[in-house]
Amino acid sequence: MENVSCKRLFVAIDPPGEIRREIGKWLRPLRAAVGRQARVSWVEPERLHLTIKFLGSTEPGRLPALGAALRELAAALPAFELAIRGAGRFPEGERAPRVLWLGVDDPEGRLARLAEALERQLEPLGFAREKRAFSAHLTIGRVRAGTVRPELLRCGETLRFGNPFDVRELLLYESRTLPSGPVYGVLERFALAQ
Ligand code: ATP
Numbered sequence: 001m002e003n004v005s006c007k008r009l010f011v012a013i014d015p016p017g018e019i020r021r022e023i024g025k026w027l028r029p030l031r032a033a034v035g036r037q038a039r040v041s042w043v044e045p046e047r048l049h050l051t052i053k054f055l056g057s058t059e060p061g062r063l064p065a066l067g068a069a070l071r072e073l074a075a076a077l078p079a080f081e082l083a084i085r086g087a088g089r090f091p092e093g094e095r096a097p098r099v100l101w102l103g104v105d106d107p108e109g110r111l112a113r114l115a116e117a118l119e120r121q122l123e124p125l126g127f128a129r130e131k132r133a134f135s136a137h138l139t140i141g142r143v144r145a146g147t148v149r150p151e152l153l154r155c156g157e158t159l160r161f162g163n164p165f166d167v168r169e170l171l172l173y174e175s176r177t178l179p180s181g182p183v184y185g186v187l188e189r190f191a192l193a194q
């Protein structure tokens with residue numbers, strides 16, 4: 001049986017405040033337009049995050065080894081730049097979208113390599129490898145009912161939010177589900193190499 005003190009964990013990168021504010025401004029008319037067609041749980045701008053590895057339910061006894069692995073990985077990784085660009089949906093194509101997201105511009109593949117390094121380092125600690133290929137995205141909303149017309153998100157590669165920003169740390173997050181929705185709290189921060 002699952003230990004009641006288990007924490008639901010994930011590793012993520014936070015976009016900086018000015019990018020969150022730009023996304024928040026862009027989201028307002030989209031939310032209004034979608035609001036007439038579907039019920040969507042929107043992610044408030046201050047909660048936007050880029051999940052790199054979902055760890056799931058984790059016993060507290062595993063936290064020290066997890067922290068050590070993340071610290072070691074982060075310290076060996078030079079800080080790098082990312083940009084938020086484009087919008088899309090899962091599933092793609094003509095089916096009704098369930099997840100609405102913003103894309104990530106990672107021209108040097110640094111984020112993808114980081115995700116792969118995390119999978120490799122955490123597997124021996126008992127965190128199962130993700131079966132699906134890593135696909136970096138910033139979830140902006142989850143469709144709960146109704147249909148979001150795909151053309152509302154058809155803004156392609158031209159959509160940009162602010163300038164590229166430096167990723168300087170990895171965050172270990174705890175996720176709790178309250179009746180009001182999910183609440184994410186940072187448990188620990190891991191600085192990347194300078
Ligand atoms: P809720 O599940 O209450 O709608 P949420 O999905 O934001 O909210 P969590 O399910 O705890 O909250 O997820 C935390 C983060 O991990 C989110 O970024 C989510 O997209 C991601 N995530 C959740 N489950 C998985 C999974 N099975 N594989 C990959 N990423 C996941």
Ligand code: MG
Nearest residue numbers: 142175177182
């Ligand atoms: Mg979820």
